[in-house]
Amino acid sequence: MNDIRKGLVGVVADTTAISKVNPETNSLLYRGYPVQELAAKCSFEQVAWLLWKGELPTEEELAEFQRLERSQRSLHPSVRRAIDDLPLTAHPMDVVRTAVSVLGALDSTLGADPTWIDAELTQQRAIALFSQLPAIVAYTQRRLWGKEPIDAREDLGYSANFLNMTFGEVPSETVVKAFDVSMILYAEHSFNASTFTARVIASTLSDVYSSVTGAIGALKGPLHGGANEAVMHTFQEIGTADAAAAWLDEALAAKRKIMGFGHRVYKNGDSRVPTMKASLELLVAEYDRPDVIELYDTLETAMVEAKGIKPNLDYPSGPAYNLMGFDTTIFTPLFVAARVTGWTAHVMEQLASNALIRPLSAYTGVDQREVP
Numbered sequence: 001m002n003d004i005r006k007g008l009v010g011v012v013a014d015t016t017a018i019s020k021v022n023p024e025t026n027s028l029l030y031r032g033y034p035v036q037e038l039a040a041k042c043s044f045e046q047v048a049w050l051l052w053k054g055e056l057p058t059e060e061e062l063a064e065f066q067r068l069e070r071s072q073r074s075l076h077p078s079v080r081r082a083i084d085d086l087p088l089t090a091h092p093m094d095v096v097r098t099a100v101s102v103l104g105a106l107d108s109t110l111g112a113d114p115t116w117i118d119a120e121l122t123q124q125r126a127i128a129l130f131s132q133l134p135a136i137v138a139y140t141q142r143r144l145w146g147k148e149p150i151d152a153r154e155d156l157g158y159s160a161n162f163l164n165m166t167f168g169e170v171p172s173e174t175v176v177k178a179f180d181v182s183m184i185l186y187a188e189h190s191f192n193a194s195t196f197t198a199r200v201i202a203s204t205l206s207d208v209y210s211s212v213t214g215a216i217g218a219l220k221g222p223l224h225g226g227a228n229e230a231v232m233h234t235f236q237e238i239g240t241a242d243a244a245a246a247w248l249d250e251a252l253a254a255k256r257k258i259m260g261f262g263h264r265v266y267k268n269g270d271s272r273v274p275t276m277k278a279s280l281e282l283l284v285a286e287y288d289r290p291d292v293i294e295l296y297d298t299l300e301t302a303m304v305e306a307k308g309i310k311p312n313l314d315y316p317s318g319p320a321y322n323l324m325g326f327d328t329t330i331f332t333p334l335f336v337a338a339r340v341t342g343w344t345a346h347v348m349e350q351l352a353s354n355a356l357i358r359p360l361s362a363y364t365g366v367d368q369r370e371v372p
């Protein structure tokens, strides 16, 4: 019983070559590249390729990948029908989880079990999921607004098309870049709970759609991806910066967890926050909303003073997505669209060197007894 690590805290479960999270140096590397450099110099499409393949794409590889990605962007009619059958009260994470599951059932290449784990087919399915998720998330948002879907445009990059499919227009370059940066920062983070879920499912030799469907379920919770939505509720509950300190005192006295703060691995701040905060500041200037950054800074300072706990990536990305115009319940589905790259890269890595993931438990129930 002594060596049980509840929540697997500090347990190294396997090796990975996809990303390195280093809390000592407060850094995050994707395939060896610092994530903030990738955010400054690369598109999300290039980063997706890097995560899957281990190297940045050459010009030819990128052109071929973009051609393939753009050709699969349209919302599948059967997926639309499945979404339309769901009540408008369904949480968008449940809608997106269902849509991904439907995509799996529609994929005729799944066939019999050896094809479930075929490396080349799994890579193609990863690209299909990457291409389809913007249409699924954008339609989920538009449906909540009582609007029809907008056709995908093949002449636009990933983020510009995603925003156009949601809002019916391509916003300024600043907004498109801020969105692209958020996708890059959200793309991958080693053995977080949803990625580990994806790997557990892959380890049974199930298919990649099942892994991603399960991972979406794990991401939904507020201790993980659901925190970006929860941060916005906090901001709305507080209202203005002058109310932040008193709100925090009360929340901490009530033993509430402050969403968007703290992290299992980083104990001295999340490596991605400065990059996302810089994007948030650009959005604040673009939309002329200094009140947002005022509240952001005041709550952060009060939390650091009270508990010494710093923000994680969900803290700046929540208000950033709010300024862009997304409904709060769409924030975590945006995280899904980004993280599908990391999840699928991990599924492929797991399959390339598989061992069934099946830990032990220490039994604490009643001793063996006879049925009366």
Ligand SMILES: CC(=O)SCCNC(=O)CCNC(=O)[C@H](O)C(C)(C)COP(=O)(O)OP(=O)(O)OC[C@H]1O[C@@H](n2cnc3c(N)ncnc32)[C@H](O)[C@@H]1OP(=O)(O)O
Pocket (backbone or CB within 6 Å): 007, 222, 223, 224, 225, 227, 256, 257, 258, 259, 260, 261, 262, 263, 264, 265, 307, 309, 312, 313, 314
């Ligand atoms: C992209 C992502 O998924 S990042 C994570 C997003 N999640 C959140 O923002 C939710 C809020 N944060 C949390 O709940 C936690 O910090 C987690 C789940 C992220 C990490 O949790 P753990 O590594 O298990 O840390 P743990 O929960 O043990 O916290 C250690 C101590 O700090 C406190 N603490 C940690 N985070 C917070 C928080 N956000 N608010 C208040 N107290 C906190 C805990 O209450 C605990 O205090 P205690 O020792 O007095 O009991």
Ligand SMILES: O=C([O-])CC(=O)C(=O)O
Pocket (backbone or CB within 6 Å): 186, 188, 189, 191, 192, 193, 224, 263, 264, 265, 312, 313
């Ligand atoms: O690593 C974690 O535990 C959570 C996280 O920040 C992420 O998944 O991006």
